[in-house]
Every structure is written in structure tokens, then in C-alpha cells.
Amino acid sequence: MKKQKILVVSDTHKMHVNFDLVLEKEKPFDVLFHAGDVEGREWEIEYGSGCPAYVVAGNNDFFGQLPPEVEIKMGPHKIFMTHGHHYFVSMTLDHLKREARARGADIVIFGHTHKPCLKFEEDMIIMNPGSLTYPRQENRLPSYIVLEMDEEGKVEGEIRYV
Structure with a gap:
């Protein structure tokens, strides 16, 4: 049974050394999600990963043309990705989760907290890849998430961890 490999990253903040290491380590993968605070190289992430890539704007992505949120259908799932700062994710x-449910999403990707x-959960998968x-x-290790979907x-x- 073929599985899709999905790479989820966030909060690279202009310094892409670890991002490049993760790309090499995890290739090949089928889809890439970046949950914001890219601060440059958006085009490289979107077009240089060799697969479909989805990138949203974070609270530090002032000058790009990235969307603030992305909703996509993937298999039987609806994925909602946002950086998270507009939803107070540092506090709760x-x-x-309320917004994701209102949009009919059952997978939520966010960043911002660097954790x-x-x-x-019963009706939803919630993820934050941390920061690269x-x-x-606590351990202060650069992190990301790898998903597999059958x-x-x-x-x-x-x-x-890197």
C-alpha cells in the first residue's frame, strides 16, 4: 500500500541551514507544508522542494505575498494551515480548533510558538512542527514533523529533531 510522505516545518526565520539539512535527510517526500515565518526564500521553498508546497505568512513575513491561511483537501482529510498568531495559540x-471545525478541517497545522x-484527538489532528x-x-532542539498517509x-x- 503506497503511503504519502508529508514534511511539515515552520519558523525558519531567514536562516535555512537546518531546513536544507532536513530536505536532504527526508527526501523523497510528496508534499511540504511550511507554517510561516519564512522571512525570505519563499520561492525556493515553494518551487525548489520538488513537490507540491504550501506556505503561509507568519507574523514576521512582512514583505512577501504569502497567504495568511491555506485550506486543502488531501485524501479524505481537509487540512487547515495558519501561522497561528491570529488565533492566540501561545495561550490556548x-x-x-474552533476555527478548524467551522471550516470542516480535521487536520490543523500551525506554527508561531516554536514548540x-x-x-x-478524536476528531482532529493538531500539529506544530516547532522551529528549525x-x-x-525544553530540549531546545530544532524540530519538524513527518507524516505518512495511506x-x-x-x-x-x-x-x-535535527
Whole structure:
């Protein structure tokens, strides 16, 4: 059974050394999601990854033309991605989850906090890959998420560290 490999990153903040390392380490993958605070090289992320790439604007992406949010259908899932700062994710995930449900999304990707999380809840998968540049979680290791989705839409994933 063929599985799709999905790479999820965020908060690279102009410094793409770890991003480039992760690209090489994880290739090949089928889809790339970047949850914002790119601060440059958007075109390289979108077109240089060799696969479909979705990138949203973060609170530090002042000069680009990135969308603030992305909604896409992938298999039986609807994915909602936003940087998260407009949904107060540093304090609670309640606003973000409410918005995702209102949009009919069952997979939510966000960034902003620089702290990785991957939660498989009853009706929703919520993830933040952390930051590849300025990690803020206890071990302070740059992080990202790799997901695999099978043909029936079953999703498995893990937080990985550089």
C-alpha cells in the first residue's frame, strides 16, 4: 500500500541551514507544508522542494505575498494551515480548533510558538512542527514533523529533531 510522505516545518526565520539539512535527510517526500515565518526564500521553498508546497505568512513575513491561511483537501482529510498568531495559540488552542471545525478541517497545522506538538484527538489532528531555527521547548532542539498517509487516509506521524 503506497503511503504519502508529508514534511511539515515552520519558523525558519531567514536562516535555512537546518531546513536544507532536513530536505536532504527526508527526501523523497510528496508534499511540504511550511507554517510561516519564512522571512525570505519563499520561492525556493515553494518551487525548489520538488513537490507540491504550501506556505503561509507568519507574523514576521512582512514583505512577501504569502497567504495568511491555506485550506486543502488531501485524501479524505481537509487540512487547515495558519501561522497561528491570529488565533492566540501561545495561550490556548481552543480558538484555532474552533476555527478548524467551522471550516470542516480535521487536520490543523500551525506554527508561531516554536514548540513542537502532535496531538491525535478524536476528531482532529493538531500539529506544530516547532522551529528549525529558534526552538523554545525544553530540549531546545530544532524540530519538524513527518507524516505518512495511506490510501485510506490513515495518518501516522512523529516529531523529529535535527
